[in-house]
Structure formats: C-alpha cells, structure tokens
Amino acid sequence: MINPDEYIKRFRRINADFTFEQDEIIFASIAKDICTAEGIQFRDIYSSFVFPQCVKLGNEHLIIWDNCYWDFVFVYCQCVELLCVDKSYADFCKPYFIWHIYKFLSLRLEKYPYISLALAKEAVAWEAAFKDILEASEKNIQDYLIESKSKLKTKSIINKLYVFFHEHMHFIYATKGFEGTDKIAMVELCKRMKDSIAGAEIDEIIRTTIESLAEGNDLRALEEVSCDYRSIMEATQFWHSLIKSELPISKTFRQVISHVNHIRDFNNIVNQIEQTWQAHSAIFNDLLPEKDKRNLIQSAGEIADKLRARDEAMLQVYDEHIKKWTQESDVKFDKMKKRDESVSQARNEFLILACYFAPHIIVEQPLEDLRDICDEITYNFKKYGDFFNSIHSSVCNLEKLMPVFIESHAIEFALQYTPARALEKRDELLGWKIRNC
Numbered sequence: 001m002i003n004p005d006e007y008i009k010r011f012r013r014i015n016a017d018f019t020f021e022q023d024e025i026i027f028a029s030i031a032k033d034i035c036t037a038e039g040i041q042f043r044d045i046y047s048s049f050v051f052p053q054c055v056k057l058g059n060e061h062l063i064i065w066d067n068c069y070w071d072f073v074f075v076y077c078q079c080v081e082l083l084c085v086d087k088s089y090a091d092f093c094k095p096y097f098i099w100h101i102y103k104f105l106s107l108r109l110e111k112y113p114y115i116s117l118a119l120a121k122e123a124v125a126w127e128a129a130f131k132d133i134l135e136a137s138e139k140n141i142q143d144y145l146i147e148s149k150s151k152l153k154t155k156s157i158i159n160k161l162y163v164f165f166h167e168h169m170h171f172i173y174a175t176k177g178f179e180g181t182d183k184i185a186m187v188e189l190c191k192r193m194k195d196s197i198a199g200a201e202i203d204e205i206i207r208t209t210i211e212s213l214a215e216g217n218d219l220r221a222l223e224e225v226s227c228d229y230r231s232i233m234e235a236t237q238f239w240h241s242l243i244k245s246e247l248p249i250s251k252t253f254r255q256v257i258s259h260v261n262h263i264r265d266f267n268n269i270v271n272q273i274e275q276t277w278q279a280h281s282a283i284f285n286d287l288l289p290e291k292d293k294r295n296l297i298q299s300a301g302e303i304a305d306k307l308r309a310r311d312e313a314m315l316q317v318y319d320e321h322i323k324k325w326t327q328e329s330d331v332k333f334d335k336m337k338k339r340d341e342s343v344s345q346a347r348n349e350f351l352i353l354a355c356y357f358a359p360h361i362i363v364e365q366p367l368e369d370l371r372d373i374c375d376e377i378t379y380n381f382k383k384y385g386d387f388f389n390s391i392h393s394s395v396c397n398l399e400k401l402m403p404v405f406i407e408s409h410a411i412e413f414a415l416q417y418t419p420a421r422a423l424e425k426r427d428e429l430l431g432w433k434i435r436n437c
Helices: 004-011 022-037 067-085 087-108 113-136 141-151 153-176 183-196 204-215 219-242 249-287 290-297 300-308 312-356 367-395 398-414 419-430
Strands: 041-045 053-057 060-066
Touching: 004 041, 004 053, 004 060, 022 041, 022 060, 022 153, 053 153, 060 067, 060 153, 067 087, 067 141, 067 153, 067 249, 067 367, 087 113, 087 249, 087 367, 087 419, 113 398, 113 419, 141 153, 153 219, 153 249, 183 204, 183 219, 204 219, 204 312, 219 249, 219 312, 249 367, 249 398
Parallel strands: 041 060
Antiparallel strands: 053 060
C-alpha cells in the first residue's frame, strides 16, 4: 500500500520556493492535531494541484492541505473588498484577477504541458499589464494590496476552518458511513424545511433542491449539504471558542457564514472557467485531426495576431474546423453556468434554513435574523457578481482560447519542446521551483 508521502511524491508537483507564514503554520498545527486524534494523516503542501483534498489510501485517510488554493482565494477576496467599496476599482481588479486566473489554469491544465506553458505566458502578460495600470494610477490600490494581508486575516482563518471541517466530515462519513450516521437526520431535517416553506414565496431552485433532498435518494447531494451544514457548525463553535467571545454564539455564526459564502462564490467561478478550458483543451488536443492541427499552426505567430485582432477571414478558417462543436459547447457551458450559479445559491439558502432548524447548535437565532443574513449576502454578491461573470466571458471565448492553443502547438512543433521541458519552462515563468518530496 502506498503511504502518504509516496502518494504526494508521485501525484503532486511541489513548489519548493513557497515559504509558509506564521499563521499558516499555526493553522496547520491545529488541523494536524485534530487529524492525529482521529487517525487521519495530514500533509501541508503547496502544489500545482491547487485544491485541498481528502484521499483514501487503503485503510488510511489523508487530508492534503494545499496552500496554493488559498493564494487564489485571497486574490478573490481582495477584489471583492475593493468592488464593495467602489465599483470603479473594476479597472484594477479585472487585470489583477485575470492574471491569477491564467496562472490557475496553467497549473490545473498541466496534463496538457504545451497548453499549460502557453497559459503561463498569458499570465505573465496580464501581470505586466496590471503592473503598468497600477503604476499609472493615482489611486492608492498598491497600499491596499499590501495592507489587505492583515485586514483579511480573520476572513482567511474562518474560511480555512470551514473548508477543513468540510473535508473532515467527508472522512467521518467515509469511515462510519453516511447512511448510518447523518442520513436519516438530514432527510428529516429536509422534510421539516419542506413543510415550512410550503406556500411561502421562495426561489424555485431552492424549493426544488429541498424537495429533492427530502426524498432521500441522492446520497451524494445529501452528504455534500450535510458536510456544509456540519462544517459551518464546527467552524462557528471552534472560532467562538478560539477568540473567547463573550457575545452570543449566534453573532459568531453571522460572522462565519458571511465569510464562508465567499468560498462558495470563488469555487463556482473558477470551476466554471476550468470546465470550459478543460473541455476545449481535450477537443483541440485529443480529438481534432492532426492534419487540421498542423494547418492551424502554420505561421502560428501570424495566425495568433490575426485572431487577437479579430480578423474575420482567420476566424472563418477556424469556424470551418470546429464551429459546430463550439456552438454546441457554448450552449452546454451556458446551461452549466446558470445551473451551477442556481445550485450554489440554493446551497447557501439551504445552509441558513438548516441552521434555523437546529436550535440545539445555533441558539436563539430567529428566522427573521437568518433571512436578513441571506438578504445581506445576496445584496453584497450583486455588488460584484456581474464583475466576476464578466471575467468568465473575458477568458472563455474563441478569441482567447485559440491564440493559446496555437501558441501551444508552436511550442510543440516549432520549438520542439518535450512535455517535461514545457512544464519546466512553465514553472520558470511562474516562479516555481519543483522538488520531489
């Protein structure tokens, strides 16, 4: 059986240049103590996989705590804070966030080494563009970006607690069985919620979600919302104890759930963008006939320039190859995007309603107060939701996809890089130094 360190060595590319800060070391120590007490292996890393993950290795369970994920979450939270202050900050947030999105994509698509390197080049270009805008600005954005590390520390810790306890609950269910622990309680909870909203004015997707969960057939969905519910409870109680708060725990709950909502929104945005790029990459890399690829990469630099300039003749050349697939995929991803947004909002509402029906955990929390929290979250999201939707449109369109794909094939055929060399060059551009564990 493979042990945790062998697993990480085999399946993770670790950035050796990453330096763990004091608060990250403290948090990892807390998480490791909780895991050790329950027989869970815990590893604190910084890798190109990006996301934290709970892995089963034979009879052992391993939580891989990837700090790379939190760097991207932090950038998202910085943009949210700026946009909530003033929408005009979108001029700075857009290149700043797109720079990190291309970096995120470069890491997540490393199974396509040439595309990964091309995406890294895009990230470097957007980084330069952002720094030029920053230097020319009269606004004090630079000061905020420096100071925000401490300003967002509380939000960061609460979000980490929530994600950690979410993964921890998956471990509990994997070892003890979800059906034998919380399934019955969750179904009963959903039935109570279903009865309570009968005849009430409530969003249809929320009603449908609760009714579906109340049937008790979708174990995966039930386990996921149960992890949401349990982790928000655990995070609230842990944070309340950690800060030694003398306020009612309901006040701590309000603070925790308002911060945790940003994790959902962030995951929703980056997952949609990654799904689009993964699908297009698979089509272009694996399914497009080789002769068509070679036709497309002839004079790669010229073609890329024409595509960036929206040259109609060149766009038509591309359309002749995969127009039908592109149209079908655009419809598909548009539907997926709308569905993901609806489900994300439904899970937020579900979580708030679920907490209302658990007075033994969150005490003296009137339904009106919980609805106020939900309204506040929804109102704040509207302040910056359109901005992040525009990010999706900016990086997931034909004019952005094709130059990257053409560049990737120029790297493969013109520069004749091996896949390993392409990833090495990618790492250099992103400032990573890869080591084996």
